[in-house]
Amino acid sequence: MDLKEKLVSSFIAFENQVDIDSYVHDIRTEAIKSFEDSGFPTKKNEAWKYTSLKQVLEPDYSIFPRQNKALEYAKIEKYLIDDIDSYKIIFVDGKYSSHLSETTHEGMDICLMSSVLNKPKYASVIENYFNKAVKKDGISDLNTAFSKEGAFIHIPKNKYVEKPIQIIHFSSGNESSLMLQPRNLIIVDENSQLQIIERHQNLSENEVLTNSVTEIFVNPKSIVDYYKIQNDNKQASLIDTTSIVQERSSVCTLHTFSFGGKLTRNNLTFSQNGEHIESIMKGITIIEDKQHVDHNTLVHHIKPNCESHQDYKGIFDDKSTGVFNGTVVVEKEAQKTNAFQANNNVLLSDKASINTKPQLEIFADDVKCSHGCTIGQLDKNALFYLKSRGIPEKEAKALLMYGFANNVMQSVKIPELKKRITNIIANKLGVKIGFNL
Amino acid sequence: MLSIKNLHAKIDDKNILNGINLEVKAGEVHAIMGPNGSGKSTLASVIAGKEEYEVTDGDIYINGESIEELSAEERAHKGIFLSFQYPVEIPGVSVTNFIKTAINETRKAKGEKEMPAKEMLKLLKDKSSLLEIDRKFLSRSINDGFSGGEKKRNEIFQMAMLEPSIAILDETDSGLDIDALRIVANGVNKLKSSKNAVILITHYQRLLDYIIPDYVHVLHNGKIVKSGTKELAIELEEKGYDWIKEEVKN
Ligand SMILES: Nc1ncnc2c1ncn2[C@@H]1O[C@H](COP(=O)(O)OP(=O)(O)O)[C@@H](O)[C@H]1O
Ligand SMILES: [Mg+2]
Numbered sequence: 104m105d106l107k108e109k110l111v112s113s114f115i116a117f118e119n120q121v122d123i124d125s126y127v128h129d130i131r132t133e134a135i136k137s138f139e140d141s142g143f144p145t146k147k148n149e150a151w152k153y154t155s156l157k158q159v160l161e162p163d164y165s166i167f168p169r170q171n172k173a174l175e176y177a178k179i180e181k182y183l184i185d186d187i188d189s190y191k192i193i194f195v196d197g198k199y200s201s202h203l204s205e206t207t208h209e210g211m212d213i214c215l216m217s218s219v220l221n222k223p224k225y226a227s228v229i230e231n232y233f234n235k236a237v238k239k240d241g242i243s244d245l246n247t248a249f250s251k252e253g254a255f256i257h258i259p260k261n262k263y264v265e266k267p268i269q270i271i272h273f274s275s276g277n278e279s280s281l282m283l284q285p286r287n288l289i290i291v292d293e294n295s296q297l298q299i300i301e302r303h304q305n306l307s308e309n310e311v312l313t314n315s316v317t318e319i320f321v322n323p324k325s326i327v328d329y330y331k332i333q334n335d336n337k338q339a340s341l342i343d344t345t346s347i348v349q350e351r352s353s354v355c356t357l358h359t360f361s362f363g364g365k366l367t368r369n370n371l372t373f374s375q376n377g378e379h380i381e382s383i384m385k386g387i388t389i390i391e392d393k394q395h396v397d398h399n400t401l402v403h404h405i406k407p408n409c410e411s412h413q414d415y416k417g418i419f420d421d422k423s424t425g426v427f428n429g430t431v432v433v434e435k436e437a438q439k440t441n442a443f444q445a446n447n448n449v450l451l452s453d454k455a456s457i458n459t460k461p462q463l464e465i466f467a468d469d470v471k472c473s474h475g476c477t478i479g480q481l482d483k484n485a486l487f488y489l490k491s492r493g494i495p496e497k498e499a500k501a502l503l504m505y506g507f508a509n510n511v512m513q514s515v516k517i518p519e520l521k522k523r524i525t526n527i528i529a530n531k532l533g534v535k536i537g538f539n540l
Numbered sequence: 541m542l543s544i545k546n547l548h549a550k551i552d553d554k555n556i557l558n559g560i561n562l563e564v565k566a567g568e569v570h571a572i573m574g575p576n577g578s579g580k581s582t583l584a585s586v587i588a589g590k591e592e593y594e595v596t597d598g599d600i601y602i603n604g605e606s607i608e609e610l611s612a613e614e615r616a617h618k619g620i621f622l623s624f625q626y627p628v629e630i631p632g633v634s635v636t637n638f639i640k641t642a643i644n645e646t647r648k649a650k651g652e653k654e655m656p657a658k659e660m661l662k663l664l665k666d667k668s669s670l671l672e673i674d675r676k677f678l679s680r681s682i683n684d685g686f687s688g689g690e691k692k693r694n695e696i697f698q699m700a701m702l703e704p705s706i707a708i709l710d711e712t713d714s715g716l717d718i719d720a721l722r723i724v725a726n727g728v729n730k731l732k733s734s735k736n737a738v739i740l741i742t743h744y745q746r747l748l749d750y751i752i753p754d755y756v757h758v759l760h761n762g763k764i765v766k767s768g769t770k771e772l773a774i775e776l777e778e779k780g781y782d783w784i785k786e787e788v789k790n
Contacts, residue, residue, distance in 0.1 A: 483592070488628040491588045492638070492698065493616035493646035502641060506632030506681070 106160045106282075107142050111135065113166055114248060121251055125221045130234050134247035141241035153426040153458045154397040159340045159366050162310045164282035166249075168196040172277055174306075176203060182304050183269060187519045189300075190268040192254045196275050197283045199252065212257040213268055216286055219255045228257060232290055236318040236346040238372055238401075243344050246316040250286035253317075256299075260292040260322075267298040267517060272315075274339075276307020287317040294324040300520060302332040305339035317345045321353040323377065328516055329357045334527055335364040337392065344370040351377025351406075358515060359386040360524055361396040362531055372401040373411065375437075380409040385511045387524075389504070389531055391420035400429045404437040404467075413444040416508050419455035430462040431472060438467050444474035449481060449507060451500075501532040541566045541737050542587075542706050546598035549586050549762075556582045558762035559598065564706070567734040571748055571773060572741045574759035575781045580741045581625050583759070584710045588622040589615045602706070616642075617649040619705030623695035623712050625741075630682040635694065636664065638682050639701050646702070667700040671727045688715030696727050703731070708739045713747035725750030745773040758784055 104112075114135045118128070143160060144151040174195050183191070190213045193203040199215050206214045219225040237243045254270045274281050283303075291297050305311045321327050333341060341364055349355055361367050373382040388396045402411040417425045427446040448457045461474035481503050489499035505528065515521040529535060542564040549557040556579050564570055574580055586593050587600060589612035599606050602618050610618070630638070644654045655663075668675060671693055683691050692712050699707055709728070713721055728751055732738060740751060748756075748770060756773045758766040760781070765788050766772065776784075 482628070485628045485630050487585075487588075487590050487612060488624065488630070489638070489642075490612035491590075491616055491620075491622050492642035492702065493613050493649065494642050495613045495645060495649075496611070498641065498645060499613075502633055502638070503630065506630050509632030 106164065110166060110245065110249075111139050117167070117249060126226065126230055127220055127233060127250070131248050131250065134244040137239065137244040138241055138248055141244070144241055150399060150428065153424070154366070154368055154395065156366075159312055162280040162312070164280045164310070164312055165278040166282050168198070168278050168281055170198070172275055174200065174203065174273065174275060178306070179203065179271075179273060179304075182271060182273075182302060184267075184300060184517070184519050184523055187267065187517065189266050192268065192270045194252065194272045194285065196273070196277055196281060197252060197285065211259055211262060211264065212255060214255050216253040216255045216288060217251055220251070228290065232288060232318065232320055234318070236320065236348045236374070237316055237344060238346060238370075242314060242342055242370075243316050246284045246286055246314050246344070249284045250316070253286040254289070255287070256289040256297070258291045258295045258297055260294055262292075262295040264295070264297045267300055270299065270301045272303045272313065274305045274307070274309070274311045276305075276309045278309065280310040281312070283311065283313045283315075285313070285315045287315070289317065289319045291319075291321050291325045291327055293322045295322075296326045298328045298330075298517065300330045300332065300517075303335055303339065303341055305336050308336070308338055311339045313339070313341045313343075315341065315343050317343075319345065319347040319355070321347065321349045321355045323351045323353060325353045327353075327355045329355070330515070330517075330520060331357070331359045332524070333360060333364055333367050333396075334362040337363070337365050337394070339364050340366040342368045342370070346372045346374075347382070348374045348376060349380045349382060352379045353377075354381040354383070356383040356385070356514065358511070359384075359398070360527075361386065361388040361390065362527055363390060363394060364396075366395045368397045368399065370399050372403070374403045375405050375409045375411075378406045378408045380406070382409075382411040383514070384411075384413045384415070385514060386415040387508045387511050388415070388417040388419075388425055389508075389528060390418075390423040390425070392423060393421070394423045395425070397426035398428070399426070402431045402442065404431070404433040404440045404442060406436060407438045407440070409437065410441040411443070413446075414511055415446045416511055417446070417448040417457055418451065418504055418507065419448065419457060420451040422452070422454045424455065425457040427457070427459040427476070428462070429460075429474070430464065431474075433463075433465040433467050433470050433472065435466040438469045440467060440470040440472070442470070442472040446476040447507070448476070448478045449504070450478060451481065497532070498534050501529065501534040504528075504532065541603060543601040543604075544587075544598070545601070547583075547586065547595065547600065548597035549582065549593045549595050551582075551593050555596075556593070556762050557586065560762070560764055562757065562764065564737045564739065566705075566737055568755070569732070569738045569740065569751060569753045571753040571756045572739060572759055573743065573756060573773060573776055578759045579762040580759055581710055582762075584622055584708045584739075584741060587615075587708060588612055588620055613645070614649070617646050619736075621699050621702055621704030621707045623692070623699060623707065623709040625710040625714075627683045627691040627695055629684045629686075631684045633682055634679050635682055636678045639664070639698060642698070642702060663701060667697055670700055670730060671697045672723050673697055689717060689720045692716055693720060693724060696724050700727060700731055705736045706739070707731075707736065708741065710741045711743065712740075713742055713744060721747065722750065745777040748773050760784060760788060
């Protein structure tokens with residue numbers, strides 16, 4: 104039985120464990136039907152042309168993991184940004200770990216999907232927002248069908264949330280291969296501010312496939328900063344669908360740091376539902392071996408006077424492969440749109456490759472749109488320049504790569520996170536550097 | 541200190557250096573002049589260890605030891621410094637971070653501890669004021685958007701920070717206005733001592749009014765065809781290089 108059949112035939116059993124009566128029940132039922140029709144995307148699908156899931160779908164994944172073993176804090180500490188005061192929503196093998204987490208219901212909800220899905224108090228929020236942002240395709244339908252757990256965050260209006268929220272999904276290795284389908288819903292009401300750090304981490308050598316869906320609603324005048332750290336091990340694959348709906352005068356910035364994992368696919372969509380919206384997407388990808396990272400972005404400019412900025416940098420070594428597929432749609436009504444897109448890549452080996460494809464679909468006539476992509480090697484003259492000052496080859500290369508990625512680092516607003524990412528990069532490049540970016 | 545013996549080098553089957561001999565002792569200043577394309581920058585790059593050039597014959601010695609097998613960074617650790625004719629722009633890496641890394645990597649290579657932050661700060665302050673460099677300049681990306689003069693001044697600033705024993709300045713004077721030239725020359729003179737040596741590659745004798753050379757060499761077709769003292773530089777300034785080319789022919 105292949106994974107699709109297994110998932111479809113497990114649906115009834117899954118539904119029986121959860122709340123049949125809830126509003127979400129119908130959505131799930133519909134979603135499993137859609138998934139049954141479409142299945143997993145294949146390379147025949149234009150949007151998946153350069154990313155094949157074939158190998159990733161092979162293992163016989165457990166889709167209902169057994170009760171997880173309790174993880175000690177000491178074991179996971181290093182995956183947290185632990186030198187800042189933060190809220191933490193932590194899952195182990197798809198199940199909420201209360202002793203590792205720090206949530207709240209005081210003046211705002213920073214909690215769990217499972218705890219709101221069938222509570223009458225939250226019924227209207229769920230009806231208004233759940234499954235409303237995400238673009239429906241096979242992969243997100245599958246997540247919707249099995250949606251049950253993840254982070255639920257609702258920030259009321261006029262609230263500046265000082266502490267960042269860390270959402271981390273661990274897999275313990277309890278199952279020989281595990282499929283996870285976290286579902287996050289984040290709603291930020293008018294004039295509020297929020298920072299989130301999200302991470303997926305496999306703690307064992309066992310295969311893990313994560314099919315994650317996150318919906319984010321950024322209501323008028325709100326500011327959201329979202330950071331994704333994708334630095335998993337070589338047995339972990341991630342399909343991450345993040346759909347963001349922004350309302351008037353809001354700013355949403357999303358950073359994606361892709362440093363590892365077997366296969367990583369990011370489906371990122373921004374919909375601009377009002378005027379004076381700013382959407383910012385930044386990414387640094389540094390991978391090696393046979394790793395694969397695919398960034399698929401879509402910005403939908405619907406209303407006038409909005410901006411979008413995309414700046415993705417990639418460094419590919421060995422036989423690693425990258426994809427950047429960025430689409431910008433500017434509707435007829437969306438006059439005075441500014442949309443910029445840049446994708447710059449460095450190939451460190453002649454076996455590494457990147458497929459980069461910007462797509463502009465512009466129906467308005469008074470807009471400023473630009474895109475640029477580059478693919479190159481490290482500059483030999485620059486390398487000699489650094490070496491001639493006594494900086495060894497490895498460090499010199501690292502310095503050049505830092506310089507290359509620095510633009511993206513500059514917009515990270517949490518200093519401890521910036522430091523952590525700098526360290527991850529240094530570790531990856533096998534160097535020790537004596538400064539922070 | 542630096543000894544170059546019968547040095548031949550080529551790139552892509554093109555012979556550029558054709559048997560260079562040069563002896564530089566501690567405390568000396570040597571000027572290397574010569575027409576465009578004669579191989580001056582190539583000589584500088586080969587001494588600094590640029591790998592694109594292939595040394596086909598001869599050798600370079602520092603304090604009696606061949607440096608043939610040494611990488612560019614190892615040569616730097618031995619005290620060689622090259623002020624580039626065309627300094628490279630490196631976006632995203634600040635001058636300060638770059639120079640800190642260079643100093644500490646050099647120390648590491650010598651088995652020394654990293655320079656304490658306080659000491660580093662003081663050094664940065666002293667040397668930037670020696671070269672009349674604005675502190676803001678140090679947080680900018682290396683050479684990125686620098687004017688020609690700023691780039692050259694930044695090269696000498698790095699030299700001041702690294703305190704090399706053999707400094708090769710490749711056309712550091714070009715692109716400098718007279719005030720900047722004076723500042724740079726003053727900086728070089730302050731760094732000069734009986735323990736180090738300076739090789740000045742230049743077109744004009746203008747720089748040599750400020751930094752007085754002990755010897756002047758003329759490079760032509762990858763060979764030193766004439767050596768002399770400061771007077772030779774003055775003669776070259778007046779008469780150009782044609783008479784030397786004639787002399788070589790005969
Ligand atoms: N990287 C290179 N590739 C090909 N030719 C080069 C290279 N570097 C130097 N040359 C050639 O070698 C000769 C000497 O160049 P160079 O050393 O720059 O001269 P100078 O500094 O005296 O003006 C020139 O003919 C130049 O074109
Ligand atoms: Mg030259």
